Amino acid sequence: MKYLIVGGAGFIGSNLSAWLISQGNEIVIFDNLSRRGTEHNLAWLREHFSSCRFGNCDVRNYEELHDAYRQFQPFDVIVHLAAQVAVTTSVEDPRTDFEINAMGSFNMLETIRHCGDDPIFLFSSTNKVYGGMDHVKIVENESRYEYVDQPDGIDEQCPLDFHSPYGCSKGCADQYVRDYSRIYGLRTVVFRQSAIYGPRQFGVEDQGWAAWFSICAAKGNPLTIYGDGKQVRDLLWVEDLVAAYQKAVEHINTAKGHIFNIGGGVEKSISIWREFGPILEKEIGHAIPVSFADWRPGDQKVCIMNIEKAKKELGWEPKVGVEEGTAKLVQWVKENLSIL
Numbered sequence: 574m575k576y577l578i579v580g581g582a583g584f585i586g587s588n589l590s591a592w593l594i595s596q597g598n599e600i601v602i603f604d605n606l607s608r609r610g611t612e613h614n615l616a617w618l619r620e621h622f623s624s625c626r627f628g629n630c631d632v633r634n635y636e637e638l639h640d641a642y643r644q645f646q647p648f649d650v651i652v653h654l655a656a657q658v659a660v661t662t663s664v665e666d667p668r669t670d671f672e673i674n675a676m677g678s679f680n681m682l683e684t685i686r687h688c689g690d691d692p693i694f695l696f697s698s699t700n701k702v703y704g705g706m707d708h709v710k711i712v713e714n715e716s717r718y719e720y721v722d723q724p725d726g727i728d729e730q731c732p733l734d735f736h737s738p739y740g741c742s743k744g745c746a747d748q749y750v751r752d753y754s755r756i757y758g759l760r761t762v763v764f765r766q767s768a769i770y771g772p773r774q775f776g777v778e779d780q781g782w783a784a785w786f787s788i789c790a791a792k793g794n795p796l797t798i799y800g801d802g803k804q805v806r807d808l809l810w811v812e813d814l815v816a817a818y819q820k821a822v823e824h825i826n827t828a829k830g831h832i833f834n835i836g837g838g839v840e841k842s843i844s845i846w847r848e849f850g851p852i853l854e855k856e857i858g859h860a861i862p863v864s865f866a867d868w869r870p871g872d873q874k875v876c877i878m879n880i881e882k883a884k885k886e887l888g889w890e891p892k893v894g895v896e897e898g899t900a901k902l903v904q905w906v907k908e909n910l911s912i913l
């Protein structure tokens with residue numbers, strides 16, 4: 574099949590592209606290489622997979638996007654990953670965040686509405702569209718916060734409550750992507766993703782925490798934990814996310830027009846320092862000194878996706894446990910310290 578991966582030089586995009594090419598698919602990447610590290614990801618892809626084609630284009634520019642699309646089409650599947658991904662950056666510059674995440678996604682939809690050959694369109698949304706979930710009761714345990722009444726996590730029926738410019742811009746795109754299926758009959762699927770981790774993630778302090786902690790620990794750099802380190806996330810290994818995208822393509826007649834929560838679920842949930850810290854220390858091989866600072870605004874105490882819908886309707890489930898994933902992540906970080 575022929576895939577267009579928009580934002581394909583990023584963390585998820587480079588892992589997805591590598592896997593798809595290894596399975597015999599044809600790949601075109603669109604990216605403006607704005608994220609630090611993307612030039613390394615693209616060089617790595619080109620070195621290992623010479624068939625990978627690249628268009629340097631910006632999703633904010635409709636004309637440019639449209640022309641680039643026409644040059645490479647037709648496509649069977651579009652995976653739209655290009656985004657401004659950090660909440661704090663979105664607070665500092667909400668206009669740019671809006672232009673990339675909301676308008677850029679809208680431009681993608683309009684491009685395929687006008688010149689697509691009915692490709693499947695997969696969109697990477699975020700669990701942040703559910704906001705602070707203040708109505709959900711939480712209890713504090715020794716090493717983590719936990720839901721009181723949501724043993725399987727938060728499902729897709731949870732009310733939307735966009736919080737932060739990033740939440741608003743991604744949430745806006747999430748709804749457009751879904752609606753373009755209803756209104757124009759496009760074969761779109763929305764994935765509301767939780768924290769994804771894996772190789773090729775150039776984590777920074779406000780995005781990609783598992784990678785950021787691993788990089789700081791491996792380099793011996795200071796590491797600050799905001800809050801008490803008991804906040805819980807359901808980590809998902811990037812290859813498991815890639816498998817979810819693949820399942821949606823295989824089951825597109827069931828998946829089209831739908832939204833799926835995608836994450837590690839309850840089984841792969843972990844508190845970010847009290848429980849993750851010891852696993853990381855074991856892989857790094859020594860104790861990691863950390864300092865604690867105030868909670869960051871909007872930081873959820875628990876965010877665990879209920880992934881039952883994806884399990885049932887796509888036949889997908891995450892396979893890689895947090896210990897195994899952390900070991901692989903740390904190995905990649907240690908081997909790539911010079912570019913991190």
Ligand SMILES: NC(=O)c1ccc[n+]([C@@H]2O[C@H](COP(=O)([O-])OP(=O)(O)OC[C@H]3O[C@@H](n4cnc5c(N)ncnc54)[C@H](O)[C@@H]3O)[C@@H](O)[C@H]2O)c1
Nearest residue numbers: 580582583584585605607608631632654655656697766769
């Ligand atoms: N990584 C996670 O934990 C996570 C969780 C939830 C949702 N997501 C979503 O998944 C997608 C991919 O995330 P990622 O972690 O791979 O991030 P990333 O920053 O590594 O990848 C995003 C890519 O988009 C490109 N890009 C940014 N602005 C662009 C523009 N204007 N035009 C063209 N390309 C542009 C960047 O250069 C980068 O290669 C994003 O949409 C993100 O919101 C990620």
